[in-house]
Amino acid sequence: MKKYVEDLNFQGEEFIGEWTPWSPQDIRRKKCVLEAARLMVDSAFTAPCAGGVPSLEAHIVYGQEELEALARKIEEIAHTNESWKEPFLYEAVMVRDSDVIIFLGNTRCHETPLDAGCGMCGGTLDCGYFYEKKTTKHGLVDITDRSSDKMIDGPLCTARVGDLGYAVGSALWTAATLMVDARPFASIGMAGQKMGYCPKSGMVVGVPVAAKAKNPYVDVNVDYHLINMDKALDNTRKIYQTSRIIRGFDYRKWIPKPKKPEDSQTDGPEGGDE
Amino acid sequence: MGHLMGKEYCLDHLVEVAKSIVLAIHKAPQITGKTKIEAEIIWGEDLEPILDVMEPVGKVMRYVQWDYETIKNCYDKGESPVIIAIGGKVSKSNLNWNCGACGFNTCKEFNAYSKEYKGGGQLGGPSCNWKILDWAMACDWACASAWQYRVDNRIMGSVGFALNALGFMPDMDAKLGLALGPPRDMVYYNRDEMHKSMSYEMDKKDMVNCVPNMFTAFPGGGTPMYKTKDDWWAPPEFMGVGYSEEVMEAYQQVLFEQVPEMVVKHADKIAERYKKK
Numbered sequence: 001m002k003k004y005v006e007d008l009n010f011q012g013e014e015f016i017g018e019w020t021p022w023s024p025q026d027i028r029r030k031k032c033v034l035e036a037a038r039l040m041v042d043s044a045f046t047a048p049c050a051g052g053v054p055s056l057e058a059h060i061v062y063g064q065e066e067l068e069a070l071a072r073k074i075e076e077i078a079h080t081n082e083s084w085k086e087p088f089l090y091e092a093v094m095v096r097d098s099d100v101i102i103f104l105g106n107t108r109c110h111e112t113p114l115d116a117g118c119g120m121c122g123g124t125l126d127c128g129y130f131y132e133k134k135t136t137k138h139g140l141v142d143i144t145d146r147s148s149d150k151m152i153d154g155p156l157c158t159a160r161v162g163d164l165g166y167a168v169g170s171a172l173w174t175a176a177t178l179m180v181d182a183r184p185f186a187s188i189g190m191a192g193q194k195m196g197y198c199p200k201s202g203m204v205v206g207v208p209v210a211a212k213a214k215n216p217y218v219d220v221n222v223d224y225h226l227i228n229m230d231k232a233l234d235n236t237r238k239i240y241q242t243s244r245i246i247r248g249f250d251y252r253k254w255i256p257k258p259k260k261p262e263d264s265q266t267d268g269p270e271g272g273d274e
Numbered sequence: 275m276g277h278l279m280g281k282e283y284c285l286d287h288l289v290e291v292a293k294s295i296v297l298a299i300h301k302a303p304q305i306t307g308k309t310k311i312e313a314e315i316i317w318g319e320d321l322e323p324i325l326d327v328m329e330p331v332g333k334v335m336r337y338v339q340w341d342y343e344t345i346k347n348c349y350d351k352g353e354s355p356v357i358i359a360i361g362g363k364v365s366k367s368n369l370n371w372n373c374g375a376c377g378f379n380t381c382k383e384f385n386a387y388s389k390e391y392k393g394g395g396q397l398g399g400p401s402c403n404w405k406i407l408d409w410a411m412a413c414d415w416a417c418a419s420a421w422q423y424r425v426d427n428r429i430m431g432s433v434g435f436a437l438n439a440l441g442f443m444p445d446m447d448a449k450l451g452l453a454l455g456p457p458r459d460m461v462y463y464n465r466d467e468m469h470k471s472m473s474y475e476m477d478k479k480d481m482v483n484c485v486p487n488m489f490t491a492f493p494g495g496g497t498p499m500y501k502t503k504d505d506w507w508a509p510p511e512f513m514g515v516g517y518s519e520e521v522m523e524a525y526q527q528v529l530f531e532q533v534p535e536m537v538v539k540h541a542d543k544i545a546e547r548y549k550k551k
Contacts, residue, residue, distance in 0.1 A: 081372060122395070123391035150373060152403075156375055161410070172302075172415075205305065
């Protein structure tokens with residue numbers, strides 16, 4: 001039998017920082033967020049659900065390439081619907097500014113409904129609204145045709161969607177308890193679902209998580225997709241370099257200095273000794 | 275200075291805890307940021323209309339019976355639970371996302387359908403699924419908040435049905451009730467209150483009815499016997515599937531006669547409160 005070997009070499013140091021992005025200290029910080037995200041997912045799995053039926057699946061995604069791919073998918077979706085365009089473009093920026101993304105999906109809302117006749121989906125006294133719009137045999141939903149021109153292949157069992165809401169709520173409660181920043185987003189969920197995250201789910205919600213000085217998900221400016229920290233930094237690189245090359249001096253010999261009042265009659269720029 | 279003794283002050287404080295939980299309900303994050311949420315706190319004698327509606331439903335619905343008897347027993351013992359009613363305005367989409375989750379191609383088509391069928395289900399409906407998510411998050415924050423206060427609680431569709439039938443929170447479409455307290459362990463899970471309510475035979479019968487595959491004998495013959503007793507082969511028992519007039523009659527009697535009777539008894543008084551608001 002394999003025995004647990006305890007590692008008692010308990011020594012070390014961890015330097016953690018937010019700057020510069022993707023530096024070792026920043027990646028260590030992100031790993032802390034990953035631990036928080038895992039606890040958030042645990043909370044989601046313990047959330048109340050109708051009939052105590054398991055119907056949740058989760059994906060945790062992190063890494064520069066992964067987040068960039070997700071952000072680009074959101075930008076793609078943004079341009080398919082005028083109502084989504086601006087908010088979704090803003091939210092793509094938030095994804096790039098996140099440390100970890102959680103996807104939470106409900107695996108039953110499109111295939112195995114609660115069958116309780118609650119009427120929340122269609123306002124009827126039975127589950128007819130759901131079943132009549134689906135391909136079924138003997139009350140079993142055939143989901144093998146996954147082609148759909150809609151972002152979500154509805155109708156869905158609304159009671160199950162409610163369960164997904166509970167799961168997302170519990171994840172966010174834990175985020176608040178751990179004091180990491182997190183918010184639920186439709187854009188991230190829909191993009192993630194199209195990318196294949198939470199593959200068995202009929203509906204997916206995305207919850208980005210971050211632990212930075214500034215919460216990435218609030219207090220944004222207008223045209224956030226054009227004016228944001230990444231863009232501001234890139235513009236600094238663009239402007240500052242050129243500002244340097246339009247002037248020049250040999251700093252070892254002479255550095256311009258502010259004018260002194262008594263020398264105010266002297267023409268030309270001030271500087272140190274030649 | 276003071277000296278609080280007994281249980282009375284704890285029961286009184288439940289209402290204060292409920293108020294704090296309502297703050298969490300309103301603080302709950304939303305996906306859309308456009309879903310209207312309301313919460314109300316109900317306790318003591320004002321639980322009676324809710325219990326009156328739950329009682330007949332409990333006769334045909336086991337989970338409602340359990341909720342009803344738990345709340346009723348506590349209330350009768352002078353340990354009234356406090357119920358937080360949580361409502362969401364979910365039957366109309368102002369999102370224009372046209373995502374398809376509701377089964378329609380556009381929010382406009384959904385809204386037209388919803389206008390006609392609004393409130394037809396036992397728990398309301400039809401619903402915009404994104405708004406349901408927002409409302410469910412608020413319900414979840416209520417539960418999470420209650421646990422943080424270490425108050426036994428359970429979110430209940432049974433109470434939601436009664437709230438809907440009686441016209442509580444008339445501007446809201448989706449409603450659930452969070453039952454809080456009394457202050458002790460295992461009120462709503464394991465349910466001390468129900469210890470004498472269920473016989474072994476009743477539990478076993480429910481299991482056979484609800485999880486028949488647990489009791490299915492060799493199915494190779496196509497008409498399997500069911501192991502409903504220790505000597506299940508002598509004589510064997512079989513299960514049948516068919517329309518049950520008895521069950522349907524009981525459902526209809528409850529839904530279309532007994533519940534409306536209770537609604538008529540209480541609804542005007544409840545409606546009056548909202549007129550005063």
